[in-house]
Structure formats: structure tokens, C-alpha cells
Amino acid sequence: MTNSDQDEKVRSLHDAYSSGDSKVTSVVYDNWSKEYEAHMRGVGYTHPIMTAAMFTRYQPAGEAPVLDAGAGTGILGEILPALGYRKIDGFDASAGMLALAAEKNLYRNLKFGVLGERLDYEDSSYAGATASGVYTEGHAPLSSLDELVRVVQPGGHIVFSVARIYLGEQIEAKAKQLEDASKWRRAGTSGRYDSTPFDDKAIMAQVYAFEVLC
Numbered sequence: 659m660t661n662s663d664q665d666e667k668v669r670s671l672h673d674a675y676s677s678g679d680s681k682v683t684s685v686v687y688d689n690w691s692k693e694y695e696a697h698m699r700g701v702g703y704t705h706p707i708m709t710a711a712m713f714t715r716y717q718p719a720g721e722a723p724v725l726d727a728g729a730g731t732g733i734l735g736e737i738l739p740a741l742g743y744r745k746i747d748g749f750d751a752s753a754g755m756l757a758l759a760a761e762k763n764l765y766r767n768l769k770f771g772v773l774g775e776r777l778d779y780e781d782s783s784y785a786g787a788t789a790s791g792v793y794t795e796g797h798a799p800l801s802s803l804d805e806l807v808r809v810v811q812p813g814g815h816i817v818f819s820v821a822r823i824y825l826g827e828q829i830e831a832k833a834k835q836l837e838d839a840s841k842w843r844r845a846g847t848s849g850r851y852d853s854t855p856f857d858d859k860a861i862m863a864q865v866y867a868f869e870v871l872c
């Protein structure tokens with residue numbers, strides 16, 4: 659792929675950011691899926707490692723199943739087993755990204771799923787959940803965190819990166835809404851980091867961790 663093809667793909671992604679439509683975003687990822695990891699390596703993509711680091715701080719490793727929301731090509735599926743999480747399921751709104759994750763044979767179960775719609779999982783079916791690079795402009799709405807709370811059991815943790823327009827007031831308002839409803843309590847927050855440190859433009863982000871209460 660030439661640099662200009664790659665630039666075109668990144669431009670499409672930026673269009674997806676502003677569309678606010680998850681169907682547009684998933685088509686962009688379908689088209690981008692085969693070059694996604696090479697591109698992310700090139701920009702020094704840090705969300706997966708920051709999300710995994712915060713997950714290990716709060717969620718015990720072991721046999722209890724954990725859910726990777728917006729799993730993409732499965733980068734967290736490569737990291738979490740090395741940290742002792744032995745049963746990982748995942749879902750994503752892009753069939754193209756999921757197909758590449760499936761080829762790695764790292765997830766117990768992978769399926770299509772859209773954050774923003776009801777997820778096809780039972781209540782309290784996971785010990786914890788992660789989402790790396792998913793809570794950002796044009797991707798999953800913050801309102802979809804309610805569904806992650808539903809599928810994670812009380813005492814389990816939801817750990818996710820937050821970037822762009824969601825960072826600051828928007829995530830703090832959502833956190834407070836679920837705190838006020840006694841659905842979760844804040845376990846911890848990372849410091850701010852650049853999610854693409856090798857790129858010209860910094861994309862600042864933070865990882866949030868919450869314990870599900872009910």
C-alpha cells in the first residue's frame with residue numbers, strides 16, 4: 659500500500675469520526691482492517707497496553723471470562739492471555755476486523771455486536787470487560803457503557819480508554835450518572851497519555867476503571 663492510499667484510509671477514518679454513525683465507522687474499519695495493525699504499529703498505538711495495564715491493576719487474572727468490547731483485530735486478545743486472563747470473548751461492529759481477530763485463535767468466542775444497541779450477552783455473564791480505542795469520537799457512544807455494566811457481574815471491572823471529545827466533561831458526566839444510580843464506582847483513572855506517540859499529531863487519552871455494583 660502506498661503512503662497516499664494509507665492517507666486516504668486515515669482520511670476515511672476521520673470522516674467516520676465526524677459522522678457519528680456506527681454503520682459508517684464499521685464500513686471504514688472493514689475497508690481498513692488488513693492495514694490496521696501495520697498502521698497502528700507505525701503510530702506507536704498505546705491504547706491496548708494502557709488498557710491492559712489498568713485492567714491488571716483492578717481485575718484479577720484467571721479462568722473467569724472477560725469480554726473485549728470493540729475487539730477489532732484482537733490486539734488485546736494477544737496481550738491479556740500473556741497476563742493470565744485465560745478466557746476472553748470479544749465482539750466488534752466490523753466483520754472485517756473480527757475476521758482477522760478470529761484468525762489468531764485467541765478468543766473463546768467472537769461475534770458481531772454494536773455498542774449503542776443491546777448486546778447479545780446475558781446479564782452478569784462476565785467477570786470484567788475491556789474496551790481499547792473504542793470510546794472515541796464517531797465510535798461507541800458513552801451511553802453504551804450501561805450495556806457493559808449489565809453484562810459484567812457485581813464486583814467486576816470495566817476498563818476502557820477514552821479519547822477526543824469524550825475526554826473530560828463528557829466521560830465525567832457519564833461516570834457521575836452511573837455513580838449516582840449506584841451502578842458502578844470509580845476504581846481508578848490513568849494519567850493522560852498520547853495514544854499515537856509516533857504520529858505528528860498527539861491524540862490525548864485516559865483509561866478509566868470502574869467496579870460494577872449491581
Ligand SMILES: C[S@@+](CC[C@H](N)C(=O)[O-])C[C@H]1O[C@@H](n2cnc3c(N)ncnc32)[C@H](O)[C@@H]1O
Pocket residue numbers: 680683684687705706727728729730731732733734749750751752755771772773774789790791792796797798799
Ligand atoms: C481503534 S479500533 C480498536 C480495536 C481494538 N480494540 C484495538 O485496540 O486495537 C476501534 C474498533 O472499534 C470498533 N467499533 C467502533 N464503533 C463501534 C461500536 N459502536 N460498537 C462496536 N464496535 C465498534 C471498530 O469496528 C474498531 O474495530
